[in-house]
Amino acid sequence: MSELGLLSSVHSSFEDYATLLDDVIVDLQTKKQVSLHRERLVRLLAEISAGFNPDMSLRAIQLADMLSDDLGQPVDNLDDLAQRLLAGSIDPTLIARIANLSSHIERQRTAIAHRMGR
Numbered sequence: 001m002s003e004l005g006l007l008s009s010v011h012s013s014f015e016d017y018a019t020l021l022d023d024v025i026v027d028l029q030t031k032k033q034v035s036l037h038r039e040r041l042v043r044l045l046a047e048i049s050a051g052f053n054p055d056m057s058l059r060a061i062q063l064a065d066m067l068s069d070d071l072g073q074p075v076d077n078l079d080d081l082a083q084r085l086l087a088g089s090i091d092p093t094l095i096a097r098i099a100n101l102s103s104h105i106e107r108q109r110t111a112i113a114h115r116m117g118r
Contacts, residue, residue, distance in 0.1 A: 014109035017063055021102035028090050028098070042085045049079035066105050075104050 047060040
């Protein structure tokens with residue numbers, strides 16, 4: 001696969017996760033019941049929080065990498081986010097934390113797009 005093809009695939013993955021986070025934010029702001037987006041995010045965050053293991057899904061590994069800083073540390077307490085989403089503890093702070101995750105991914109996606117010449 002060419003470098004451009006690889007970057008395009010990675011860019012698409014970043015876009016998918018940013019969209020998931022944005023969809024969860026909209027759901028939290030507008031719906032009381034748990035949405036499929038929120039369930040999917042909770043599953044991924046819980047899987048990441050359980051730690052890396054041979055059974056970890058590729059999607060969880062990808063998201064864990066995307067939500068890490070330059071030193072490989074998570075940019076937020078992902079276990080706490082999963083627990084709060086699962087418990088339905090919705091408040092402006094939770095929404096802001098998810099928005100920060102989305103912004104973190106978006107900055108990385110923009111850097112990839114720049115490398116692609118978009």
